[in-house]
Amino acid sequence: MAGKKKEILSWALLFFAVFTLFASCNKTEDNNKEDEQKNGIILGFSQIGAESAWRKCNTRSIKAAAAESGVQLLFSNAEQKQNNQIKAIRSFIAYQVDVIAFVPIVADGWDNVLREARDAGIPVLITDRKITTNDETLYAGFIGTDSEQEGREAGKFLVQKFKNSDASRTDPVRIIEISGTEGSSPAKGRAAGFREIIDECPEYKIIYSESGDFLRSKGNEIMRWILASEYKDFDVVFSHNDGMTLGILDVMNERGLNPGKDIVIITIDAEQAAIDALGRGAVNCVIECNPKFGPTIMTLAKKLAKGEEIPRLMHVHEEVFTEDNNVESIPPRGY
Known part of the structure; x- marks a missing residue:
């Protein structure tokens, strides 16, 4: 009989230990959740x-x-x-x-x-x-x-590019600007920074500027219109983002143009597709927008x-x- 009591007591102690362990774990888990919600x-x-x-x-x-x-x-x-x-x-x-x-x-x-x-x-x-x-x-x-600095970097590259490549050039460098969403700070900043640099050099002239709303489809659409307009003779495209640039390159490739060689392409964002275009010579400068x-x-x-x-x-x-x-x-x- 004494042995039976000891066995019952042992089982009771084991049950109590297990119960205490589970209760402790649940309490810890609840405390963690409370701390997480609190913090x-x-x-x-x-x-x-x-x-x-x-x-x-x-x-x-x-x-x-x-x-x-x-x-x-x-x-x-x-x-x-x-x-x-x-x-x-x-x-x-x-x-x-x-x-x-x-x-x-x-x-x-x-x-x-x-x-x-x-x-x-x-x-x-x-x-x-x-x-x-x-x-x-x-x-x-x-x-x-820093949108203004991005624009400045675009202007600096452009000035250095033409300074190095054709010192005897007498005609103005004709620039097409495809800007971002009207009223957005990146569009304002990139345009202002770019002009801050090129305005010091009278040989650089923006002959046409239009908002492409940061959309690839709009870049494509605008470039199609430009190539059929009075502005079709240009030397540079400054695009405010890679999406629009990729749309522009699509049109130029269709028309047998030679972007990156006959036409200088400057773009902002540094998407992988733009870096790839830089690698194959279709783009001249990519400015990172992180x-x-x-x-x-x-x-x-x-x-x-x-x-x-x-x-x-x-x-x-x-x-x-x-x-x-x-x-x-x-x-x-x-x-």
Whole structure:
């Protein structure tokens, strides 16, 4: 009988130990979840669309960085419409997110909705494209590319290219500019930076400029029109992004033109397709516009959620690739 009691007691002790272990594990798991909910933040992000490989890469960078850093991301695709972005920002305010970040499709028209965010106590981070406002307190800071410097780099390459290749030239260098979305900060900045350089050299002349809206199809369409117009004789194409450039090259190849040799091609973004075109001699200069700043956005969002200040202006690192580079040494772009 004593042996039977000992056996029952042993089983009871074993059951108690197992129960305690499971209870402890469940409690630890619950505590971890509570800590995660307590320390995590909610970021509302409005992207302008998916108009190019660059934009898709930018979106992937943001989503991956949010997942890796434990940030809950509410993501909205505006499909190239400012009204959709404003609606998204208002929905983020209603949801009471910790931080709002967005890529403004155009520079103007944000003050009202940003005042609503400020009144709700939600800090706002501007990314990729800048805004124009008389009240700088409406947003905490900007992280993105330096569009004016990208334009300057395009101008510097062009001036050096013709200085080296044809010192005896007397005719003006005729330039076609295919610009980005009208009213967007990249289009304004790239145009301004480019002109800052070439305006110092009277032999360089922009004979035609039109917005291609950063779309490959529009680049294609505009170049078809130019080749049938009074502007068909030109020496240079300065395109504000690779998508439009690829559309331009499609038309030139169809027409038997010789881009990169008879016509100088300068483009901005550094998508893999543009680097490949540089490698085969169809493009002369590719200026990087770095889309991979998702991790920095998450770092800044966490600081803002804690009430910390961030820099008002942050530019990501960018490079310039030219026909003089060993293209094979350029790391794969991933977009």
